[in-house]
Amino acid sequence: MDVSVKSLPAKFLPVIGRFLIALIFVLSGFGKLGTIGATAAQMAGHGIPYANILVWGAVAVELGGGLMLMTGLLTRCVALALCFYTLALALIFHAYWAVPAAEVRTQHGAFFEHIAMMGGMLYVVAFGAGAYSLDALMRR
Numbered sequence: 660m661d662v663s664v665k666s667l668p669a670k671f672l673p674v675i676g677r678f679l680i681a682l683i684f685v686l687s688g689f690g691k692l693g694t695i696g697a698t699a700a701q702m703a704g705h706g707i708p709y710a711n712i713l714v715w716g717a718v719a720v721e722l723g724g725g726l727m728l729m730t731g732l733l734t735r736c737v738a739l740a741l742c743f744y745t746l747a748l749a750l751i752f753h754a755y756w757a758v759p760a761a762e763v764r765t766q767h768g769a770f771f772e773h774i775a776m777m778g779g780m781l782y783v784v785a786f787g788a789g790a791y792s793l794d795a796l797m798r799r
Contacts, residue, residue, distance in 0.1 A: 673789025674731075680779045681728035684741060688722025705751050720744050728783070731792020735784050742780035749773035 691698045695714055702710035702717075720740070727737045753773060755766035788794045 670790040673786075674791045676779070677731060677734070677783065677788065677792070678729050680776065680783065681725040683776070684721040684725030685729065688718050688720075688725060691718045691721065707751070731788035731794050734788035734792060734794050738780040738783035742777045742784070745773050745777050745780065749777075 691714065695718075698717070699710040699714040702714060707713060721744075724737050724741050724744070727733055728741065749770050753766045753770040755763050755770050758766050
């Protein structure tokens with residue numbers, strides 16, 4: 660069965676893909692809003708300076724970037740920013756090579772989940788938002 664890129668169902672696939680990739684960022688950003696103090700403490704515990712201020716940046720990147728990715732606004736730029744953000748999270752919070760043996764398996768899984776998300780982001784950077792996006796609407 661040959662699925663044409665111009666077919667209606669195929670045009671919706673990028674929308675679904677963007678939504679699913681962005682969902683984890685949006686949910687995480689909303690979650691941080693309810694736990695700012697605890698999130699800042701966790702960040703400080705991992706050696707991040709000015710965690711009480713930078714936690715708001717994390718909320719903005721996750722919530723704002725996630726919503727922009729979902730709607731397809733400045734999609735390639737946002738996906739690249741989220742890719743680098745996800746790399747930083749993987750290296751700082753899931754450094755499985757530097758944790759006690761009891762935590763290696765969990766952190767290893769989380770690290771490579773982040774790597775997989777980065778792959779999705781790079782795919783969006785390469786191919787864009789698709790036909791049903793604010794980017795496409797603004798090009799018209």
